[in-house]
Amino acid sequence: KIIKKSLFQSALVVLLMLGCKSKAEKEVAVVESSKKPNIVFIYMDDLGYGDMSAYGATEISTPNMDALAKGGVQFTNGYATSATCTPSRYAILTGRYPWRNKDAKILPGTAPLIIDTTQITVPKMLQEKGYATGIVGKWHLGLGSGMVNWNERVSPGPNEVGFDYSYILAATQDRVPTVYIADGYVDGLDPNDPIEVSYKENFEGEPTGLDNPELTTMKWHHGHNNSIVNGVPRIGFMKGGEAAKWSDVDMADHFLAKAQQYVKEHKDGPFFLYYALQQPHVPRTPHPRFVGKSGMGPRGDVILEADWMIGEFMKTLEEEGILENTLIVFSSDNGPVVNDGYYDEAVEKLGNHTPAGILRGGKYSLFEAGTKVPFITYWKGTIAPGKSNAMVCQVDLLTSMAALVGSDKTGEDSENLLDEFLGKSNNGRDQLVLEATSRTAFRKGNWAMIPPYKGPAVIKSVNIEIGNSEKYQLYDLEKDPSQKENLAKSNPEKLQELVADFEKIRGI
Numbered sequence: 001k002i003i004k005k006s007l008f009q010s011a012l013v014v015l016l017m018l019g020c021k022s023k024a025e026k027e028v029a030v031v032e033s034s035k036k037p038n039i040v041f042i043y044m045d046d047l048g049y050g051d052m053s054a055y056g057a058t059e060i061s062t063p064n065m066d067a068l069a070k071g072g073v074q075f076t077n078g079y080a081t082s083a084t085c086t087p088s089r090y091a092i093l094t095g096r097y098p099w100r101n102k103d104a105k106i107l108p109g110t111a112p113l114i115i116d117t118t119q120i121t122v123p124k125m126l127q128e129k130g131y132a133t134g135i136v137g138k139w140h141l142g143l144g145s146g147m148v149n150w151n152e153r154v155s156p157g158p159n160e161v162g163f164d165y166s167y168i169l170a171a172t173q174d175r176v177p178t179v180y181i182a183d184g185y186v187d188g189l190d191p192n193d194p195i196e197v198s199y200k201e202n203f204e205g206e207p208t209g210l211d212n213p214e215l216t217t218m219k220w221h222h223g224h225n226n227s228i229v230n231g232v233p234r235i236g237f238m239k240g241g242e243a244a245k246w247s248d249v250d251m252a253d254h255f256l257a258k259a260q261q262y263v264k265e266h267k268d269g270p271f272f273l274y275y276a277l278q279q280p281h282v283p284r285t286p287h288p289r290f291v292g293k294s295g296m297g298p299r300g301d302v303i304l305e306a307d308w309m310i311g312e313f314m315k316t317l318e319e320e321g322i323l324e325n326t327l328i329v330f331s332s333d334n335g336p337v338v339n340d341g342y343y344d345e346a347v348e349k350l351g352n353h354t355p356a357g358i359l360r361g362g363k364y365s366l367f368e369a370g371t372k373v374p375f376i377t378y379w380k381g382t383i384a385p386g387k388s389n390a391m392v393c394q395v396d397l398l399t400s401m402a403a404l405v406g407s408d409k410t411g412e413d414s415e416n417l418l419d420e421f422l423g424k425s426n427n428g429r430d431q432l433v434l435e436a437t438s439r440t441a442f443r444k445g446n447w448a449m450i451p452p453y454k455g456p457a458v459i460k461s462v463n464i465e466i467g468n469s470e471k472y473q474l475y476d477l478e479k480d481p482s483q484k485e486n487l488a489k490s491n492p493e494k495l496q497e498l499v500a501d502f503e504k505i506r507g508i
């Protein structure tokens with residue numbers, strides 16, 4: 001190896017002496033790229049603003065997530081674009097508001113890919129700058145372009161929108177197919193036991209949560225009564241693929257191992273890793289070593305489990321000697337929900353824990369708790385620790401990361417907030433359009449405006465106020481972060497201002 005290297009070096013010197021510019025330029029580019037920081041997005045699923053001790057939780061302790069918050073910039077006004085998963089994940093990767101894409105809503109496991117393969121994405125932009133790019137964990141942005149045959153390579157998918165490496169779960173932990181997909185191939189599939197998936201009807205003779213409750217170890221509360229896998233009734237029907245089915249209790253360890261392996265294989269960098277954990281989304285299935293640890297039932301236990309995974313992942317960065325050359329962005333795809341469709345004691349054992357902190361609403365909601373989430377940037381030795389109240393959104397990461405690596409790429413709705421993300425500025429965005437189950441609302445300065453929407457004010461099954469009202473709502477978040485007092489009537493000028501700006505952006 002050493003001989004090879006010195007041979008290469010002397011060859012290079014000769015080439016340089018000969019004035020062979022292209023080779024020399026190449027060498028410069030290599031040197032530059034080796035200085036570029038690695039970038040890791042750690043993305044939680046349904047972790048609420050109040051679910052971390054660093055954000056004020058007193059009933060649960062998340063030391064590893066807190067270490068990121070305390071050693072980095074902890075944003076108190078950080079947003080996902082949306083109050084559900086698919087649209088937020090669309091935005092974080094594309095820098096484009098999800099409401100511009102009518103397909104960006106909670107997808108079934110059989111939905112086609114909703115990112116245009118010609119569209120710019122964070123990993124594509126980084127690939128162009130010499131980055132290796134990988135995703136480990138939850139995808140939920142659709143796969144294929146119509147009828148997917150799970151027994152062949154499933155494409156287009158993450159590998160077609162910028163990831164050189166992908167190891168994913170297709171949709172959600174509660175949706176079929178309950179298998180991992182590695183670079184488009186179902187991991188561990190036995191060709192003699194092909195997989196069939198349907199969201200329309202069951203396969204003959206297959207048990208379901210609805211008809212065979214005696215076969216379930218977790219009971220469904222609403223939805224989630226189709227195919228049963230590992231005792232858990234899911235959304236959608238699936239047949240076959242027995243050997244490829246994942247083990248729910250091992251999922252967190254499994255993804256951690258893949259993420260660590262990715263880091264080890266790419267430590268010479270630069271790399272981008274999108275590590276999308278599945279917790280605390282339902283079904284909450286902690287590994288036995290975390291069962292009972294939170295005293296809050298499985299929802300608390302899987303938060304502790306995720307916290308541990310993050311600690312282990314950080315240790316790997318440190319052991320590989322790349323912690324100080326790695327920017328970590330930590331956040332969650334939407335706000336919290338306690339009962340999201342299974343009887344799992346989350347409600348009964350919640351005690352004094354408030355997953356949304358002081359915020360109103362939760363997952364699915366246009367109120368603050370739907371989209372305001374833990375949001376942290378951490379870069380040891382480069383980012384000075386501190387808190388920031390700048391308004392930032394996950395949609396801004398594309399343009400900001402482009403600025404970091406010297407790319408001129410921008411996302412349609414993505415602002416360059418690199419200074420904010422590096423803790424050098426407290427400015428943030430002036431305004432932001434928020435989305436929840438295809439409805440939109442607006443934030444400007446310290447104000448939040450929710451236009452009138454028909455429909456129930458509360459989704460009873462999950463017990464969350466989602467923001468529907470016949471009247472306009474206007475809140476002063478500086479004085480009233482819990483959105484208790486609607487000022488639409490008493491401050492018509494402010495309301496008009498926000499409505500006008502909102503409608504302009506929405507094109508209404």
Ligand code: NG6
Pocket residue numbers: 045046084085086106140172174222223224235281282334340341
């Ligand atoms: C809902 C599911 C919920 C969850 C959600 C997606 C029912 C009744 N509820 O439709 O359990 O899976 O979709 O969550 O099926 S998300 O975080 O991926 O957006």
Ligand code: CA
Pocket residue numbers: 045046084085281333334
């Ligand atoms: Ca989610």
